[in-house]
Amino acid sequence: MSVIYGLLTISILVALVFLIVFIFSVKSGQYDDSYTPSVRMLFDDELVKDDSKKSSTQEQKQD
Structure with missing residues (x-):
């Protein structure tokens, strides 16, 4: 029984x-993501263009 107490303590x-x-690692910035924001700005325009294409095709379908 004393072995269980020792293992539990350890x-x-x-x-x-x-x-x-x-x-400590979280507070020191180990998990900060410094790569994604720099890449995200490269793909924001493509998302906006895709949305505008979708809305223009939907408008054409309604006409």
């Missing part, structure tokens, strides 16, 4: 270490 300590490391 597992909680390991979980706390991982939690502290995760919080």
Whole structure:
């Protein structure tokens, strides 16, 4: 029975270490996405053009 208490204590300590490391990495900017915004601006115009094509084809179908 004492082995279970020891394993439980060790597992909680390991979980706390991982939690502290995760919080530290999030606060230090490890997971910040610096690539997507620079690529998103390249594809915004294509999305707008596609929407305008869809609306113009829908208007033609209604006529």
